[in-house]
Amino acid sequence: MNFEPIDPSSLSSLIKGRRTVKPAAMKKHSQVPDTVIREALENATYAPNHGKTQPWHFVVFSGEALQALNRFQANLYLETAGDSFLDSKFLRMKLQFETVAYSIAIGMKKDMRGNIPEWEEQAAVACAVQNMALTIANRGYGGIWSSGKNLNHPAMKKYVGLSEADLLLGWFLVGEIAIQPPVPPRHPLEMHVIWKVDSND
Numbered sequence: 053m054n055f056e057p058i059d060p061s062s063l064s065s066l067i068k069g070r071r072t073v074k075p076a077a078m079k080k081h082s083q084v085p086d087t088v089i090r091e092a093l094e095n096a097t098y099a100p101n102h103g104k105t106q107p108w109h110f111v112v113f114s115g116e117a118l119q120a121l122n123r124f125q126a127n128l129y130l131e132t133a134g135d136s137f138l139d140s141k142f143l144r145m146k147l148q149f150e151t152v153a154y155s156i157a158i159g160m161k162k163d164m165r166g167n168i169p170e171w172e173e174q175a176a177v178a179c180a181v182q183n184m185a186l187t188i189a190n191r192g193y194g195g196i197w198s199s200g201k202n203l204n205h206p207a208m209k210k211y212v213g214l215s216e217a218d219l220l221l222g223w224f225l226v227g228e229i230a231i232q233p234p235v236p237p238r239h240p241l242e243m244h245v246i247w248k249v250d251s252n253d
């Protein structure tokens with residue numbers, strides 16, 4: 053083993069205790085140390101990935117850059133929403149920076165050698181995001197994977213430096229927790245697991 057095992061009950065408690073924290077449940081003008089974000093990103097890159105492609109691509113926005121991103125996202129929504137446009141959603145997008153301290157674009161760089169199926173590359177990025185979510189939660193901050201709008205819009209991909217072949221899988225938003233979210237119910241294990249094992253009875 054190339055690490056010192058942590059207390060198993062602490063690990064389970066972190067995994068079970070992590071909760072999605074929406075921007076509305078974050079503190080106004082949240083402050084999150086950049087060391088926490090760096091730690092989360094570093095941990096993200098230790099996720100498993102098939103063929104050593106390391107397909108993740110993160111772009112970190114905060115401060116002025118985050119305000120500009122939120123303006124861009126809101127304006128793109130205005131341009132593309134058509135009849136489904138809602139003023140409230142437009143404003144929520146434009147003013148996201150008022151609570152969120154960091155918005156991290158979750159990108160997947162397409163493997164041009166074409167050896168690895170795209171779903172495996174997406175799965176590797178999702179593993180990376182979970183590493184990030186757990187790190188953020190363990191440091192006492194709130195995070196959410198938000199898919200938002202227009203992820204596949206060419207202008208949005210270009211904004212975060214992704215090519216047409218790459219995928220933007222959402223945003224990881226981080227802030228200080230103002231309102232602890234309720235624990236969402238989980239089904240009993242038996243609903244999702246079938247055991248085919250030898251038993252002693």
Ligand SMILES: Cc1cc2nc3c(=O)[nH]c(=O)nc-3n(C[C@H](O)[C@H](O)[C@H](O)COP(=O)(O)O)c2cc1C
Binds near residue numbers: 071073074197199222
């Ligand atoms: C790929 C992915 C995309 C998500 N997108 C959104 C989203 O756009 N908006 C949102 O409110 N939550 C989003 N979520 C978070 C879920 O709503 C959240 O995980 C769920 O409510 C369970 O809560 P928990 O994370 O506290 O267990 C997303 C989660 C995943 C895995």
